[in-house]
Amino acid sequence: GNSVTQMEGPVTLSEEAFLTINCTYTATGYPSLFWYVQYPGEGLQLLLKATKADDKGSNKGFEATYRKETTSFHLEKGSVQVSDSAVYFCALTSGSARQLTFGSGTQLTVLP
Amino acid sequence: DTAVSQTPKYLVTQMGNDKSIKCEQNLGHDTMYWYKQDSKKFLKIMFSYNNKELIINETVPNRFSPKSPDKAHLNLHINSLELGDSAVYFCASSQNSVTEGKLFFGSGTQLSVL
Numbered sequence: 001g002n003s004v005t006q007m008e009g010p011v012t013l014s015e016e017a018f019l020t021i022n023c024t025y026t027a028t029g030y031p032s033l034f035w036y037v038q039y040p041g042e043g044l045q046l047l048l049k050a051t052k053a054d055d056k057g058s059n060k061g062f063e064a065t066y067r068k069e070t071t072s073f074h075l076e077k078g079s080v081q082v083s084d085s086a087v088y089f090c091a092l093t094s095g096s097a098r099q100l101t102f103g104s105g106t107q108l109t110v111l112p
Numbered sequence: 113d114t115a116v117s118q119t120p121k122y123l124v125t126q127m128g129n130d131k132s133i134k135c136e137q138n139l140g141h142d143t144m145y146w147y148k149q150d151s152k153k154f155l156k157i158m159f160s161y162n163n164k165e166l167i168i169n170e171t172v173p174n175r176f177s178p179k180s181p182d183k184a185h186l187n188l189h190i191n192s193l194e195l196g197d198s199a200v201y202f203c204a205s206s207q208n209s210v211t212e213g214k215l216f217f218g219s220g221t222q223l224s225v226l
Contacts, residue, residue, distance in 0.1 A: 042219050044155075100157075105152075
C-alpha cells in the first residue's frame with residue numbers, strides 16, 4: 001500500500017534560516033507527490049506538487065524535487081519568515097487510488 | 113465567497129449525544145471527503161462521495177454516517193458520541209479524480225466530547 005513518512009517535529013527556526021522538511025514515500029506505480037500547508041485555525045491548502053520523477057514543484061519560495069531513486073520529496077525554503085509558521089503535510093496519490101495519503105505533518109515555528 | 117464551508121466551527125457536547133456537521137462547496141466539484149485530524153495533527157480519511165455515491169468508506173465505527181443530498185453537500189452525522197471522537201473534522205472537495213491532488217479543505221469543526 002501507499003505510505004508517507006515525514007520528519008518528526010516540531011521544527012523551530014529563526015527568521016531567514018534555511019528550512020528542510022524530509023519526506024519519503026512508499027507507493028505502487030508512479031505516484032504524484034504533494035505538499036500541503038495548514039495555517040493555525042485553517043484547513044489544509046495545496047502548496048506545491050510534482051507528478052513525475054525529477055519534476056520540481058515550487059510556490060511561495062518553497063521547493064521540492066521528486067526523487068524516484070531515493071523515493072523522497074523533501075521540502076525546502078532558503079529563507080523562512082514568521083508567516084511560514086504552520087503545519088506541513090507531505091502527501092501522495094498513485095494508481096487507482098481514490099484518495100490522498102498524508103504524512104503525519106510537521107509543525108514549523110519561525111521566531112522573529 | 114468561501115469555497116468549502118463547514119458548520120459549526122466548534123461543537124461541544126456530552127457523551128452519548130447525537131450531532132451533525134454540515135459541509136457545502138460552491139466550486140462545482142464532483143467529489144467530497146471527510147477527514148478526521150487527531151490531537152497530533154494526523155489526518156485520516158473517513159469517507160468520500162462522488163456525485164452523491166459513496167466511493168470510500170474507511171474503517172470507521174458505524175456510529176458515523178455520511179449523507180450527501182446533492183453533490184454540493186456532504187454532511188456527517190455521529191450517533192452516541194464517545195470521548196475518543198474528540199478531534200477536528202475536515203470536509204474537502206476535488207474536481208473529478210484525486211490524481212490531480214488538489215483538494216480544497218474547509219476550515220474544520222473542532223468537536224469536543226465531554
